[in-house]
Amino acid sequence: MIKIVICEDEKDQQELLKLYIFKIFDELSIEYELKIFNSGEELLKIYSNDTDIILLDIQMGKINGMNTARQIRELDKKVDIIFITSLIEYVLEGYEVRAYRYLIKPIKYDNFKNNILNCIKDISIQNKYIIVKEQGNRIKLDINEITYIEVQKETITIHTLSKYYKINETMKNIEKEINCNRFYRCHKSFLVNLEQVKRIKQYVAILENSEEVPISRHRFKETKDKFFDLIEEKLC
Structure with a gap:
């Protein structure tokens, strides 16, 4: 089960990402759980640190995506954060919060799919352990x-x-x-x-x-x- 969060204040973008996610996971036959939030404040209020992937819009209201990511990193060091933005200038700033990827609007399905597939592959690594004596x-x-x-x-x-x-x-x-x-x-x-x-x-x-x-x-x-x-x- 892959747990995904969309944090995006534009309804059309929410629906687009939701459609892309459904299509990808339907093709892969992998179970997923999707939660959608309209703001960083809403996400932080009930954030669960068993989340695997966050699709996070940078340009939002009172708390923008970058500041939301900073607060999430205090709660969760492992979650993969994929920033969604129309401004490339945020890329270097995102390294501070260990952003996993960036998606530049308008988001194309093939690019989105490649990023999600790589993310799923890395999640399997994140769940890897070794036994030592x-x-x-x-x-x-x-x-x-x-x-x-x-x-x-x-x-x-x-x-x-x-x-x-x-x-x-x-x-x-x-x-x-x-x-x-x-x-x-x-x-x-x-x-x-x-x-x-x-x-x-x-x-x-x-x-x-x-x-x-x-x-x-x-x-x-x-x-x-x-x-x-x-x-x-x-x-x-």
């Missing part, structure tokens, strides 16, 4: 909570948003277990979650939590390319 205990880790992984001799340290875990494993096996192109081996001793990278400077990735992950000289260009490919993908 630390001091005899089996621990279930959400891969999206992992910021980076480092190896020192025979010890792997998995850094997450809240704590870290030390396990006896090989980096090769961890990479195979995660199996997600959002993670990149930026250094022989470091595997970084590109979703958690805020910016890249010379041979260092700066994470959202301000931690720094080294990038080897010979992997610097490819790490940068992977990072910017991810950003461009979100802006399509």
